[in-house]
Amino acid sequence: xxxxxxxxxxxxxxxxxxxxxxxxxxxxxxxxxxxxxxxxxxxxxxxxxxxxxxxxxxxxxxxxxxxxxxxxxxxxxxxxxxxxxxxxxxxxxxxxxxxxxxxxxxxxxxxxxxxxxxxxxxxxxxxxxxxxxxxxxxxxxxxxxxxxxxxxxxxxxxxxxxxxxxxxxxxxxxxxxxxxxxxxxxxxxxxxxxxxxxxxxxxxxxxxxxxxxxxxxxxxxxxxxxxxxxxxxxxxxxxxxxxxxxxxxxxxxxxxxxxxxxxxxxxxxxxxxxxxxxxxxxxxxxxxxxxxxxxxxxxxxxxxxxxxxxxxxxxxxxxxxxxxxxxxx
Amino acid sequence: xxxxxxxxxxxxxxxxxxxxxxxxxxxxxxxxxxxxxxxxxxxxxxxxxxxxxxxxxxxxxxxxxxxxxxxxxxxxxxxxxxxxxxxxxxxxxxxxxxxxxxxxxxxxxxxxxxxxxxxxxxxxxxxxxxxxxxxxxxxxxxxxxxxxxxxxxxxxxxxxxxxxxxxxxxxxxxxxxxxxxxxxxxxxxxxxxxxxxxxxxxxxxxxxxxxxxxxxxxxxxxxxxxxxxxxxxxxxxxxxxxxxxxxxxxxxxxxxxxxxxxxxxxxxxxxxxxxxxxxxxxxxxxxxxxxxxxxxxxxxxxxxxxxxxxxxxxxxxxxxxxxxxxxxxxxxxxxxxxxxxxxxxxxxxxxxxxxxxxxxxxxxxxxxxxxxxxxxxxxxxxxxxxxxxxxxxxxxx
Ligand SMILES: Cc1cc2nc3c(=O)[nH]c(=O)nc-3n(C[C@H](O)[C@H](O)[C@H](O)COP(=O)(O)OP(=O)(O)OC[C@H]3O[C@@H](n4cnc5c(N)ncnc54)[C@H](O)[C@@H]3O)c2cc1C
Numbered sequence: 001x002x003x004x005x006x007x008x009x010x011x012x013x014x015x016x017x018x019x020x021x022x023x024x025x026x027x028x029x030x031x032x033x034x035x036x037x038x039x040x041x042x043x044x045x046x047x048x049x050x051x052x053x054x055x056x057x058x059x060x061x062x063x064x065x066x067x068x069x070x071x072x073x074x075x076x077x078x079x080x081x082x083x084x085x086x087x088x089x090x091x092x093x094x095x096x097x098x099x100x101x102x103x104x105x106x107x108x109x110x111x112x113x114x115x116x117x118x119x120x121x122x123x124x125x126x127x128x129x130x131x132x133x134x135x136x137x138x139x140x141x142x143x144x145x146x147x148x149x150x151x152x153x154x155x156x157x158x159x160x161x162x163x164x165x166x167x168x169x170x171x172x173x174x175x176x177x178x179x180x181x182x183x184x185x186x187x188x189x190x191x192x193x194x195x196x197x198x199x200x201x202x203x204x205x206x207x208x209x210x211x212x213x214x215x216x217x218x219x220x221x222x223x224x225x226x227x228x229x230x231x232x233x234x235x236x237x238x239x240x241x242x243x244x245x246x247x248x249x250x251x252x253x254x255x256x257x258x259x260x261x262x263x264x265x266x267x268x269x270x271x272x273x274x275x276x277x278x279x280x281x282x283x284x285x286x287x288x289x290x291x292x293x294x295x296x297x298x299x300x301x302x303x304x305x306x307x308x309x310x311x312x313x314x315x316x317x318x319x320x321x322x323x324x325x326x327x328x329x
Numbered sequence: 330x331x332x333x334x335x336x337x338x339x340x341x342x343x344x345x346x347x348x349x350x351x352x353x354x355x356x357x358x359x360x361x362x363x364x365x366x367x368x369x370x371x372x373x374x375x376x377x378x379x380x381x382x383x384x385x386x387x388x389x390x391x392x393x394x395x396x397x398x399x400x401x402x403x404x405x406x407x408x409x410x411x412x413x414x415x416x417x418x419x420x421x422x423x424x425x426x427x428x429x430x431x432x433x434x435x436x437x438x439x440x441x442x443x444x445x446x447x448x449x450x451x452x453x454x455x456x457x458x459x460x461x462x463x464x465x466x467x468x469x470x471x472x473x474x475x476x477x478x479x480x481x482x483x484x485x486x487x488x489x490x491x492x493x494x495x496x497x498x499x500x501x502x503x504x505x506x507x508x509x510x511x512x513x514x515x516x517x518x519x520x521x522x523x524x525x526x527x528x529x530x531x532x533x534x535x536x537x538x539x540x541x542x543x544x545x546x547x548x549x550x551x552x553x554x555x556x557x558x559x560x561x562x563x564x565x566x567x568x569x570x571x572x573x574x575x576x577x578x579x580x581x582x583x584x585x586x587x588x589x590x591x592x593x594x595x596x597x598x599x600x601x602x603x604x605x606x607x608x609x610x611x612x613x614x615x616x617x618x619x620x621x622x623x624x625x626x627x628x629x630x631x632x633x634x635x636x637x638x639x640x641x642x643x644x645x646x647x648x649x650x651x652x653x654x655x656x657x658x659x660x661x662x663x664x665x666x667x668x669x670x671x672x673x674x675x676x677x678x679x680x681x682x683x684x685x686x687x688x689x690x691x692x693x694x695x696x697x698x699x700x701x702x703x704x705x706x707x708x709x710x711x712x713x714x715x716x717x718x719x720x721x722x723x724x725x726x
Contacts, residue, residue, distance in 0.1 A: 286467070287461060290537055313669070
């Protein structure tokens with residue numbers, strides 16, 4: 001346990017440095033840099049060059065990546081390398097090494113003939129591989145295979161523009177069974193929640209720094225009590241979400257289908273806390289907060305996409321159902 | 330508003346006429362709810378707004394002598410309700426028509442009114458508002474841009490920032506310091522500066538939506554002719570406060586009705602999509618949509634009340650802060666809800682859903698500014714505490 005947390009702290013420090021170095025690089029170079037630093041194999045087993053650590057060990061990496069606007073499908077790569085380690089060891093090893101780029105379709109689903117349109121695949125136009133839902137499971141597709149076309153179809157996220165992938169009778173490189181796919185999707189949500197909180201904490205720090213330096217009415221704005229109260233409330237929301245998430249991460253292995261109460265609580269809290277804190281950080285920068293160049297909108301855009309995936313409304317509806325079951329006479 | 334005003338107009342017939350004209354004349358692809366939405370270019374917008382003025386949609390309550398239609402704010406409200414009902418392009422000169430115009434009517438000389446006002450309505454002169462500075466935002470009275478005498482004229486040196494529309498404007502409603510820094514708000518004067526001159530540099534700034542709608546404006550010995558000084562010297566603060574009251578209270582009076590149009594667009598789009606229609610049945614979503622409707626109704630009442638007070642000869646005072654604050658926060662909640670709903674659409678989405686996603690993603694980002702401009706949330710709350718509740722103040726603030 002403590003050995004794990006030492007390693008996790010070391011990984012987080014590495015991530016901090018490497019994410020900053022990746023700024024401005026193309027996707028292939030980012031993959032190589034991350035792979036070299038050992039950040040892509042945190043979850044994958046040692047057999048494919050990974051560390052085989054639990055989900056909680058990699059959450060700090062995703063936090064740092066979201067705070068630092070890493071232009072890479074990181075969550076997708078981490079989880080795919082774990083998923084494919086047994087059945088596609090060569091590809092898993094290539095993912096861990098940063099020698100292959102894979103993305104996952106976040107929306108849509110293919111029909112049994114391996115045809116249809118899927119989308120919200122981050123950096124799809126730069127990727128070589130795609131995992132796309134089909135039925136209760138998924139398929140692995142080479143994006144340069146016959147019958148597959150990829151086009152940009154961006155949403156909010158600016159660093160990882162999403163792609164739409166049209167598939168017509170393609171031959172999958174592998175088929176992913178329902179249970180393994182459900183685990184990947186559930187774990188992806190927790191990591192995205194971690195990322196959104198990481199970004200929110202970062203934006204809040206920047207707002208505090210700005211208010212500390214900025215004087216209006218003859219005093220630093222950070223001394224205004226109204227702002228202090230508002231920041232204190234946001235801290236309550238962030239810390240609450242963080243504890244909910246840590247609990248869910250710690251218990252993730254016991255709930256591979258992703259239906260546990262801790263996971264639902266984490267989804268509901270993180271989906272709401274993270275965007276609200278970033279919105280407020282923009283507000284606290286005043287007119288400058290609304291500029292493209294200040295850049296806080298970039299974290300906001302990514303956090304809004306994460307929040308849509310986390311779907312607080314669905315999570316709460318599921319929780320309400322669980323309570324009814326648990327308290328039924 | 331003036332003795333030349335002829336009220337006693339048939340409100341029902343007036344509304345029907347305005348509604349019919351807009352229905353007939355608004356180009357379909359300029360509607361923000363259109364699948365093939367394409368906003369007008371600046372030249373198209375200028376021509377359109379000049380037409381709107383001729384057809385009686387702008388300058389409604391301004392006297393006829395200055396190009397207005399000589400009606401009252403009641404007709405202005407009716408027209409704005411009709412404008413709001415349609416997803417029409419925003420005015421490129423709302424600062425001229427809705428901020429500069431009223432202040433010119435209130436404090437300018439007869440000669441200035443005749444020179445400035447028709448040019449605003451005919452879209453020959455677009456105005457911008459040069460108040461905020463890098464070091465003076467919420468604390469506007471700390472502004473540093475200086476105006477110094479040069480014979481009868483003035484020379485301007487300094488910098489403004491976040492100046493909306495300065496890149497397309499011909500004139501700037503400029504608040505500058507004619508007194509000392511120590512005098513704070515007592516040393517400020519208002520000018521109608523011409524932007525097209527060597528001493529002025531305008532640099533657009535890109536916003537989080539991707540558009541460059543506001544600017545930095547630099548003044549290096551820029552000239553203001555004597556006939557472009559507005560009101561009395563050193564009385565600029567009182568005038569600026571009035572500008573801000575108008576900005577919060579009566580500016581873009583159609584907002585409540587446009588807000589309702591947006592809600593209608595959202596709900597009808599969701600209803601037409603089977604999966605989103607099911608989401609609309611979720612009780613928490615229904616509650617939130619109903620709350621948006623409540624917010625809209627309250628906003629309409631606040632606006633209508635303001636109009637009644639003004640028509641009755643009263644002043645807006647701090648009360649504009651009530652509707653500004655209510656609208657900005659309610660509209661942010663709405664835009665966030667719209668995005669939240671539409672992002673749950675099945676993939677690939679219909680062209681209608683995709684068009685709505687584009688509209689409301691942008692509206693969501695845009696809405697972040699609504700609690701910043703025209704005085705931030707924190708400043709509006711302060712105004713309500715000071716000027717409406719009149720709470721006693723201690724030493725610290
Ligand atoms: C889209 C947009 C368009 C604009 N257009 C124009 C324009 O056309 N012309 C123009 O002159 N200006 C314009 N502005 C500027 C706007 O009026 C200012 O941004 C605003 O007044 C805030 O000033 P600031 O940016 O300096 O923020 P600051 O005053 O530095 O405020 C930073 C943060 O501190 C908070 N704060 C400040 N004082 C207090 C206090 N006493 N108590 C508690 N909290 C406080 C603020 O609410 C804010 O959250 C525009 C702004 C935007 C975003």
